[in-house]
Amino acid sequence: MIVLVMQWLHVLLGICWFGGVLYLDFVVIPAVMTLPLEQQRAVSKPLTLFSSRLLFPVSILVILLGLVRGTIFGPVQSWDFLIGTTYGLTFLVAFMATVATFLWGHFVIDPAARRLDAFPLEEVMQSGGAGALAFAAQVKRLKMLAILQMLGFFIIFTCMILMRFGL
Incomplete structure (x- = not known):
């Protein structure tokens, strides 16, 4: 029963994290x-x-529940299994991609989004001015960072499907 609840929470919170970011x-x-x-x-x-207050704890719980579900309550019980089986390697890739995606969001995307709010409003309002150009460049950079985060979620999602089928 505990595995069922853990799996349910892991999936629900994963949907919340990925869906929230999407x-x-x-x-x-x-x-x-x-x-x-x-x-x-x-x-x-x-x-x-609001987003960071919700998504930060949700993403931490997704990572912890996935780790516990795959190791203590799952098949990854040894280093040999982790690096010696297809499932173990998929689990490892999923874990690394999930941690990397979390860190990317927290330490790269969040500060880049906060920088937009730091631009002086008067400078940004002057079309063609240095402030407006810098603001537009920061928006473009933030969009690229978000696309890279989506790549992380794509890898995670793919690994989850593969693990469901024992790969």
């Missing part, structure tokens, strides 16, 4: 970017704070 990247952020700059700031600050 929704932010492909729905919320593009919608916010259509607003005037003053409104973007008014929306983005609480959105960033």
